[in-house]
Amino acid sequence: MPRLRPGETFDAVLYAPAYHEFRKAPLRFKGSLVGVALQGALRTCDADGRVFPAADPLRAALPLLRPGWIAFFSDEDTARPEAFARELAERRILAILTRGHNGATLFELDGSEHHHPALPAAPADPTGAGDCFAAAFLVRLAETDSLAEAMRFALAAGALAVEAPGLAAIPSRTAIEERLNREAA
Structure with missing residues (x-):
């Protein structure tokens, strides 16, 4: 991660933990538009190394997020993606659920949902x-x-x-x- 000078910010930051390398959200992004790709955080594995969705996606994701940030995840990352997106939006986190060839749905902080078809x-x-x-x-x-x-x-x-x-x-x-x-x- 680049060193920031005091008062320096980035216009936008995307951080994408691959698999549990962060325990909590970095605090260095104050003043930046921040997005978090949750795919790695929403996965866990068993003793044989098989990967599967985390049983409690909200518990897995919340330590990596802050109100006002944007969470990106796919409909393959959790068993109940719409419910998870609504839970994030209730916590003031803009949620974007990608659906592959079916487009993406934006879950806004006011509770509205907007589906956009794929190109x-x-x-x-x-x-x-x-x-x-x-x-x-x-x-x-x-x-x-x-x-x-x-x-x-x-x-x-x-x-x-x-x-x-x-x-x-x-x-x-x-x-x-x-x-x-x-x-x-």
Whole structure:
């Protein structure tokens, strides 16, 4: 993690604990737009190394979050994703539930829910698509302060991220904007 000078902040931060390497949320992000990818935190494993969703996702996630932050997770990360998202929103954490080819749902702090359909994609490899989605969402939200704009931008990034294997799938800003323009036409 880069060293911050006193008073220095980042515009946006995405932290994505892979598997329980943080016990609590870092405090270094004061003044920044902060998103947390919860996939690793919402998983546990048995003695044989089999990975499965945590029995209590709220207990697993809350130490890594702060009110005003944004939580990203997929419908595969927990048994009751909508209920979990609502619990986060009740705690003043904006929750974004990604649903693969079914789009994403935004659970706002006022209790409203907004589903956004996925953009068409020719899937090759879904690995990393959620992280691309989350990063794109934060970048665009920091730029525009618009949840709707951020969601559109993130959905385009997610669609592009599944269309190639590995690092080749990480979309550039230009590619995301071209996809948005093509979809709007």
